[in-house]
Amino acid sequence: MKKFVIAxxxxxxxxxxxxQQKPDGAQYEKVHQLFSQLNLSVNAVADAPIDGIVQxxxxxxxxxxxxxxxxxxxxxILDMSKRELLNDSQMRPYIQQQLADSKNDIIEYKAKDxxxxxxxxxxxxxxxxxxxxNDMQGYNDIGITVRYLAFPRGGLGSDTYLxxxxxxxxxxxxxxxxxxxxxxxxxAAMCENPVKSQxxxxxxxxxSGTPAIILPNGRLIPxxxxxxxxLSQLESGS
Numbered sequence: 001m002k003k004f005v006i007a008x009x010x011x012x013x014x015x016x017x018x019x020q021q022k023p024d025g026a027q028y029e030k031v032h033q034l035f036s037q038l039n040l041s042v043n044a045v046a047d048a049p050i051d052g053i054v055q056x057x058x059x060x061x062x063x064x065x066x067x068x069x070x071x072x073x074x075x076x077i078l079d080m081s082k083r084e085l086l087n088d089s090q091m092r093p094y095i096q097q098q099l100a101d102s103k104n105d106i107i108e109y110k111a112k113d114x115x116x117x118x119x120x121x122x123x124x125x126x127x128x129x130x131x132x133x134n135d136m137q138g139y140n141d142i143g144i145t146v147r148y149l150a151f152p153r154g155g156l157g158s159d160t161y162l163x164x165x166x167x168x169x170x171x172x173x174x175x176x177x178x179x180x181x182x183x184x185x186x187x188a189a190m191c192e193n194p195v196k197s198q199x200x201x202x203x204x205x206x207x208s209g210t211p212a213i214i215l216p217n218g219r220l221i222p223x224x225x226x227x228x229x230x231l232s233q234l235e236s237g238s
Contacts (some may be wrong), residue, residue, distance in 0.1 A: 031056060034069045043204060048090070050077070055090055061206030062091050092218030095205055099214060102201065105194035106147040107173050109136050115143030116234045119214040121151035121202045124167070124180035125160050126210045128224040133181045138227035144234070148177065150195040151202045151210050161195060168193040 031054060032042045041059040048055040048064055053073070056063050064073040077086040099119050106119070122129045139146055150168065152161040163180060169191035170176040176186045202212065205220060213221040215234060225233070 030069050031065060034065065034072070035063075038072065044094070049079070049086065057091075057094055057204065059200065059204050061204065062087055062094075088219065091205065091220070095214060095218040095220065098201055098204070102149065102194065102198065103147075105168075105198065106149055107168070107177055108148070109140060109146045109174070111140040111143050111145045113143050114145050116231075117145045117147060117216060118230070118234070119147045119149060121149050121198070121207055121210055121212040121214075123151055123153045123160055123210040124163060124177070126153065129211045130181050132211050132224050133178075135227055139230070142227055142231050144227065144231065149198045149202065151199055151207060151212065152195065153210060156196060156199065161199070164195045165190065165193050168195055 031045050035042050035056060035058060040056075040063070042056055043059065044057040046055055046057075047053075050064075052067050053064050054067055056065055064077065065071060066073075078084070079086050079089070082089075120132065122132075124130075136146060150164045152158055152164050154160045163186055166186045166189050167173055167176040167180055169189040170186065180186050205212075205214075207220070207222070209222065211224055213223075213225060213230070215221065217237065219238070221233070
């Protein structure tokens, strides 16, 4: 396990005398300034479960920093008492809240006898996304509802980004997505759509590829999961 700690003293943004102070509004502002130096936009800042450390939710995922701003921590932090990654446990509530706020902008494939709901960031041009989509009946048959969110891997302005705008703006968005997953062209259709905001939200979760599956508890699973394997993880509640 690699952990990279980069000293940022040379930025001169926060004096070392503040090291023992409890974070307040002014110090959080310094955190914003500090992360801006790294081209990271701060969405939220909170005390971490580690003394002297704050957790910073950014447009590129979760990072940690010392309260005095001297150290920026990039990497995984393991909670030995629980044998779990702090990065994961602290991200889950944040992910759940963000997804709850976006529940009306998804494309849903609902199970008849729904037991679980998963959110999946997808890209029509992604091979494993197509494999997941081809297994949709299998997920639905075992009670898993799939809610799709857009994550064009090529970024904003890419051909896939424009294609996903067309899909979300078509009256039959499910039919358009089905066609795109089969490699068919989707007719142009423009409207106010959530593709950009969903892509940026996925990045804030630390997602860089597709498919990316979010379980109900906020856990992020990168990559394709066969129906039975996904059901097993859902049943375990981990």
